[in-house]
Amino acid sequence: MDARKIRAAVFDIDGTLALMDKDKGTYEALPGAIAALDACRARGIIAVAYTNGTFFPPAHYYPLLADAGLVLAPGHILTPAVVAAQQLKRLGHGRVMVTGSEGTVVPLVEAGIEVVGAGPGAGEVDAVLLAWAREFGLPELDAAAQAVWAGAPVYATSVAPFFAGAGGKRLLGVSGAMAAAIRNATGVEAQVFGKPSVAGLEIIAELTGVAAAETAVIGDDPKLEIRMARRAGALAIGVTTGVSDRAAFEAFAEDERAELVVDRLDGLLDHPVFA
Numbered sequence: 001m002d003a004r005k006i007r008a009a010v011f012d013i014d015g016t017l018a019l020m021d022k023d024k025g026t027y028e029a030l031p032g033a034i035a036a037l038d039a040c041r042a043r044g045i046i047a048v049a050y051t052n053g054t055f056f057p058p059a060h061y062y063p064l065l066a067d068a069g070l071v072l073a074p075g076h077i078l079t080p081a082v083v084a085a086q087q088l089k090r091l092g093h094g095r096v097m098v099t100g101s102e103g104t105v106v107p108l109v110e111a112g113i114e115v116v117g118a119g120p121g122a123g124e125v126d127a128v129l130l131a132w133a134r135e136f137g138l139p140e141l142d143a144a145a146q147a148v149w150a151g152a153p154v155y156a157t158s159v160a161p162f163f164a165g166a167g168g169k170r171l172l173g174v175s176g177a178m179a180a181a182i183r184n185a186t187g188v189e190a191q192v193f194g195k196p197s198v199a200g201l202e203i204i205a206e207l208t209g210v211a212a213a214e215t216a217v218i219g220d221d222p223k224l225e226i227r228m229a230r231r232a233g234a235l236a237i238g239v240t241t242g243v244s245d246r247a248a249f250e251a252f253a254e255d256e257r258a259e260l261v262v263d264r265l266d267g268l269l270d271h272p273v274f275a
């Protein structure tokens, strides 16, 4: 491995820093995660948490993670909804139909985007954004399909099939299920803002002032964090505390594979790449 100077570390949340207990709505820190964030602080490495989930607006994650002992600096927790809001704005989409809930709506509204609920009578929209929602049904899917048939581009916060929950349980990826439904109906593939799109790392590089080449990405999913990191030229580090074991990380071609795989985050920053 090359000896790059790493000045920023982007941690995935679910399966990497912590696991969520969906019944209790709380997080539990994974082994070594608290120590890894402490080590970042001690060495002046900027730590960012970037989840692929959009259950909550970013503001909700700070106390949830802090209760689990994981403390991030203000502005340093990102979700695909934050990335979507910034990128939709750049694309000039001022009026956007959103299938998601508060976790998606809040960052868009904060970015000055007019958010239209997915339902009958939504009117003309510039784009459709498919995102996590606890409840959705035919009216939402139909409204999204109608907008796409009318020519609106379609985006998704994530199309991951599932992610890691407490007790080894897989949690269904809702926006991916919606994107599959829309593709089935319209033939249009949703463009993804969340991982493995590099859109999030672009926003993070602006936040940290650190280029991708000097940024490490740490995650439990080779198809999400590792793919995103390799595409952007960041250092890709896999951790086996979530959805993937070592064999799963190694089952990729060399240029798509994690450059380092660890079983827990303890001592991660003692690796020579962080020297």
Ligand SMILES: [Mg+2]
Pocket (backbone or CB within 6 Å): 012, 013, 014, 015, 016, 163, 164, 219, 220, 221, 242
């Ligand atoms: Mg994960």
